[in-house]
Amino acid sequence: MRTPARGYAARRPWFLRPSVVTAIVLLLVFGGLWATNVINPLRWFGPRAPSTRGLVPVPISAMVIPSYTRVTRDHLWDVKQHKLSVLYLRPDQVSSDMIASINGIVGRVMDHDKPAGYVFTESDFLPKGTRPGLVAGIPPNKRAMRVTLDKIPGLAGLLPGDRFDLVSTLPIEVGPGAGLAAGGVYGKQLDLQARMTNWQRQATVRVVVQNGDIVQPVTTRQVPVANTTLTQGLVVRTRPIQEVVIAVLPHEVAPLSEALAVGATISCVPRSGRPDDSPDTVTPESRPWSPFGGVVQQPAGTESASAPGAVNGSTPSVPGLLPVGAGFTQVETISGSKRELVAAPVKK
Numbered sequence: 001m002r003t004p005a006r007g008y009a010a011r012r013p014w015f016l017r018p019s020v021v022t023a024i025v026l027l028l029v030f031g032g033l034w035a036t037n038v039i040n041p042l043r044w045f046g047p048r049a050p051s052t053r054g055l056v057p058v059p060i061s062a063m064v065i066p067s068y069t070r071v072t073r074d075h076l077w078d079v080k081q082h083k084l085s086v087l088y089l090r091p092d093q094v095s096s097d098m099i100a101s102i103n104g105i106v107g108r109v110m111d112h113d114k115p116a117g118y119v120f121t122e123s124d125f126l127p128k129g130t131r132p133g134l135v136a137g138i139p140p141n142k143r144a145m146r147v148t149l150d151k152i153p154g155l156a157g158l159l160p161g162d163r164f165d166l167v168s169t170l171p172i173e174v175g176p177g178a179g180l181a182a183g184g185v186y187g188k189q190l191d192l193q194a195r196m197t198n199w200q201r202q203a204t205v206r207v208v209v210q211n212g213d214i215v216q217p218v219t220t221r222q223v224p225v226a227n228t229t230l231t232q233g234l235v236v237r238t239r240p241i242q243e244v245v246i247a248v249l250p251h252e253v254a255p256l257s258e259a260l261a262v263g264a265t266i267s268c269v270p271r272s273g274r275p276d277d278s279p280d281t282v283t284p285e286s287r288p289w290s291p292f293g294g295v296v297q298q299p300a301g302t303e304s305a306s307a308p309g310a311v312n313g314s315t316p317s318v319p320g321l322l323p324v325g326a327g328f329t330q331v332e333t334i335s336g337s338k339r340e341l342v343a344a345p346v347k348k
Contacts, residue, residue, distance in 0.1 A: 037080070055088040058100050058119050065114040067160065070132040071105055087119060097121045109136050112160070134245065137215040142247040144215050149242040151260055154268025158214045158244075163271040165283045166209035168259035172202045172288055205286035208255040209248050211271065211279050216245035 062078050062085040065071060078085045084102070099105055099120045108125040109132050130136045137160060138144045149156060158164065222238040229235055248256060259266055269283060 037082075052088045054090075056091055056094050056100060057086040058089055058094060058098055059102050059105055060085050060087045060119050061114050061116050063116050065110050067110050067112045068126075068133055068136040069110050071108050071110065073102075073106060076102065076105070085117075097123070134216060137245075138247050139213055141249075142213065143250055143253050144245055144247050145253065145256065146243050146245050147260070149218055149244060152244070152266045152268055154266075154270075155214070155244045155246070156218055158268075158270060159217055160214050162214045162273065163279070164209075164212050164214070164246075165207055165269040165271065166212060166256065167267045167269060167283065168204075168206045168208045168255070168264045169267065170204045170206075170259075170262065170264040172204065202288040203286075204288055206255065206259070207283045207285050208259050208266070209246075209252050210282060212252075213247040214244070215247050218242050218244055 059076055062076055065075050069075075076084050094100060099122065105120050108128070109130045111124055111126050114120075114124060126136055134144070147155070152166065155164070220240050220242055223241050224236050225239050226234060226236050256266075271277060271279075
């Protein structure tokens with residue numbers, strides 16, 4: 001017959017006994033290891049993993065890898081499974097363009113955004129030796145410029161690799177009373193010709209960028225703005241601006257910067273994305289016409305419609321008008337007390 005406990009042992013609760021405390025501690029440790037995926041009892045009794053004998057492990061991306069990013073081991077590491085992310089394929093399923101070695105992936109720079117769970121090919125990467133970051137997306141022999149979207153609204157919606165032309169339009173402000181005050185036998189014809197060609201309302205249309213590239217599409221950046229108030233002093237706030245990074249030829253940097261500085265209207269003309277589109281095509285310009293100098297000489301391969309009937313700077317055949325290509329000068333004539341300017345063609 002068991003002797004009943006006496007004293008403190010008789011008054012101690014059952015949940016403070018050593019055996020109960022030990023069981024609770026073991027249960028907490030077991031639950032913690034299970035929660036952190038260190039151990040998984042379901043694997044002990046569940047179905048076994050399929051055999052990978054005879055299969056080829058091909059590395060895949062474990063997360064989304066942004067473009068122009070240098071691939072590291074962390075981009076291939078499966079955090080949940082605590083192992084490298086691989087896809088087991090039969091030897092006949094492994095194509096020649098797949099990269100089956102981790103050494104051929106780590107250290108390379110991505111050409112585009114890479115989704116998670118896909119194998120790597122050589123087309124996913126930029127050439128070896130490319131520096132990571134924004135400079136990786138600049139094509140060879142070109143320069144990148146960051147422009148705000150409010151300056152060139154037509155860049156919205158274009159993606160990296162898309163090609164475009166930029167056309168700068170700057171109106172010519174002749175001002176009131178800038179008509180042709182020319183007399184003589186050519187005066188009326190010269191004035192009529194100037195009015196027919198809309199001489200006082202013209203614009204200079206220049207193609208400042210030919211066959212440009214999108215390096216980075218529209219992104220929003222917070223720009224600090226400092227304001228001084230009487231109560232709070234210097235207050236720095238931020239305002240969002242939308243920017244686009246484009247790539248242009250070196251000799252196009254200055255004309256584009258000039259067009260932005262003078263406040264010209266810049267239109268974006270996207271090019272075709274089809275493979276049979278020739279990159280050597282040129283967008284023509286339009287130069288203003290002057291009744292004294294004719295049509296400004298156009299670049300080779302361009303056309304101008306600034307003057308009626310003029311094509312490629314040729315002379316229009318309009319009855320009663322003077323040749324567009326002819327140059328004129330003004331000669332001051334004095335007849336007694338009367339003085340006037342007389343238009344006269346310049347012999348070439």
